[in-house]
Amino acid sequence: MQGKRTVFPNKVLPYLLLLPQLAVTIVFFLWPAAQAFWSSFQREDAFGFKTTFVWFANYTKLFADPVYLNSFRTTVIFSLAVSLLSLGIALLLAVAATRMLRSSRIYSTLIVWPYAVAPAIAGILWWFLFNPSIGIIAYVLRRFGIDWNHLVDPNDAMILVVIAATWKQISYNFLFFMAGLQSIPHSLEEAAAIDGAGPTKRFWTIIFPLLSPTTFYLMVINVVYAMFDTFGVIHATTEGGPARATEILVYKVYFDGFVGLNLGSSAAQSVILMAIVIGLTVVQFRWVERRVQY
Amino acid sequence: MVENRPLLNFLSHLLLILGVAVVVFPVYVAFIASTHGPNDFLSGVVPLWPGPHLLENYSQMLTTGLSSSGAPPLLPMMWNSLIMAVGVAVGKISISILSAFAIVYFRFPFRTLAFWMIFITLMLPVEVRIVPTFQVVASLGMLNNYGGLIVPLIASATATFLFRQFFLTVPDELMEAARVDGAGPLKFFWDILLPLSRTNIAALFIILFVLGWNQYLWPLLITTDPHLYTVVMGIKRMAAVADAEPRWNIVMAAVMLAALPPVLVIVAMQRLFVKGLTETEK
16 A cells, blocks of 8 residues: 655554544444344344344345335435436536536536535425425426325325435536536547537537546446435435335335334345445446546 | 537526526525415415515524424524534544544554555445444443534544545655654644645535534434434424424524525535535545
């Protein structure tokens, strides 16, 4: 691992400097993760008196459980919808904003601030807009003959949480696309323009391919965001309902662990989620080594 | 811009204005709702122009709150959020800068192991290991206090990486000169490295402040005592009540107040914020 050519000779000091970070890491990260791993192989009886070692029973039960499989499917649909929508909208806005010479900073400021809004608050804002009895969007939809009710209709509920989660994420993607677009050399686009390529052709043959490292990086980050950081959106609005239509995996871990008190199953779900995060992190870091290029 | 195309310029402006409108719309409606009286919603639709109850709603929210929801007034909740946000930001920055210093400027057994242990935290977000982490915090007696809210969140791989990357770009000559002049490691850290890291620290502080303020799941688990509720999680309790009784006006006042501090921070420090965001996450 990279370090300095010359270093300080102290033997004990570096350990003291590392101590706080490592202590927090071990006590609140590694130890709980090991606990989750351990208890995912155990089953606790209803009163918590006795735990038995059950090997992979928690896992096999999970993957035979239609509720869990359904939660998996919900998570995939939700994450893909949020990632693709927020990436697409952000790219469109970023391309438009880089065309602007003077107004690009003002537009950026106006688009960027939702980054600071908590997911839970984003959820409540849209929950209010779509509220079946007093929400303004629900009112307009009714005028168009659409009977919106996210309290009853699973699809409506899903659309609601996707919109809320997307709304918050656009700002983040926008910033990275802006940075990516600004780093593309101007001369390439000018050369193509001289050769007679129009704006659309230039976008698809030059800008979009050169932007692919940014896009790929953002894709991973967005999936992570949609899978893990949107707990607040779900918990503050639909609470996984109606009929478990918006119960993403992270919500289910929480619900089974704290409300259902099914600790073995919740631990097994935690371990599966950890495996997913580790997979995504590996993908992300491999990409940093070998950038996607055409 | 390569060539002048008036139509394309017009379309771009149109698109951006539309985008800004979509981004601003929910907050605009929330703001409007927060300026009306409780009965203005009974007609079935939210009004679109400000009403006369702005000060009344906000001062009610800040000082007395929505008593039927069991949540305290907003002012103490915002105070808790502030403590948590600053605590998380300062904690993460301090322990990360120290460990980056150790990793870059010293050579000692298990250096790589320490680096990887810090790296692993990146793969274990709190949402994933909720139950066991809660049990650890409970067994340490850290439920319902600021320590429990802050300390378990302050390990940070990204902040450590950022400082490590930055320290690697600091010229070796600085350290050699300091050693020749007889400065020990701590003096070098305090008098040279820390001042050089000022911009990085400021940029990181903004990102981490917003992150800390917006924590939701963690305070939800750790605090059962209303005196320690943070504002983002406290609002959920009010919103749950608001569906039963028409109090959306003051719930939206609470939403505005909860969202305002972090939004103000990043709008006021946009340049630093963008730098922090695009550099820490890579």
